[in-house]
Amino acid sequence: MCVALLALAGLTAGCLQSTARPTNDGVRIGVLLPYSGELASEGQNIERAIIMANERLAAAPSSAGQPPFRLVFRDTHSDDVAGYKAAEELITRDAVKVILGPEEPSLAEAMAPLLRDKAVAITGGAVSLESSTGLNHWFRIVPTARGMSSTLAAKLATDSMRSLAIIFTPDPFGNAFANLAAEAFKASGGVVTVMAPLGSDVAHGDLVRSVLATKPNAILLATYPREGAAIVQEWAVIGIDERWYFAPSLRSEAFAVNLPPGRLDGMVGVSAG
Secondary structure: OOEEEEEOOOOOOOOOOOOOOOOOOOEEEEEEEOOOOOOHHHHHHHHHHHHHHHHHHHHOOOOOOOOOEEEEEEEOOOOHHHHHHHHHHHHHHOOOOEEEOOOOHHHHHHHHHHHOOOOEEEEOOOOOOOOOOOHHHEEEOOOOHHHHHHHHHHHHHHOOOOEEEEEEOOOHHHHHHHHHHHHHHHHOOOEEEEEEEOOOOOOHHHHHHHHHOOOOOEEEEEOOHHHHHHHHHHHHHHOOOOEEEEOHHHOOHHHHOOOOOOOOOOOEEEEEO
């Protein structure tokens, strides 16, 4: 596993059409990702990696001792209830042997009982999944939230950032990433000036002003593309020279194309590499 620090750039994302129920031939591999909803950009990024791996396997010499496999795609809709139903379909109806995903940490926890003696799940991006629930059923193929937040904190120190404000969505992912990043940054000798949760009762402009009033050197944003772009647009009007750092949920074309042109050149995000 590795972590990549990414200078902000335009990103592309694609999505496969939902796969029909496979035939009985081959080992079935479920792909349980959010293709819609708040986490859609993360789902699309991981799907691209799966497509690349599939292309490499298809190009490799075939082996008589290895059975063919079929990918069965299901959408969680970034929703635990819908995602759990999709997981049940993959395990009971489609009889998959492996599940790639999900992205949603709470859904991953809820799935643990389904996996016992049924399937093995490989978590691709449930980055705040730090508990031991279902430990025997999970293989992590990307770094944990702790690993990625620690890498980002190290970059902040390298950039001589001594004070940090954190803006985050108060859900399982946002809470975990924000708290772990704050912990790592403080351990490096930095000062967290404010932890500012996003909420419907606070206007984006007011939240950005309150954050800037704490005079941070840098701002960490741990949210999703649409709301993240709105926050940065507000800062572009009233901010000065603060450096921005981004959680992996913002590695998305939907985020990049909605930013003010050139305003964030050289800013840094973290993602699985």
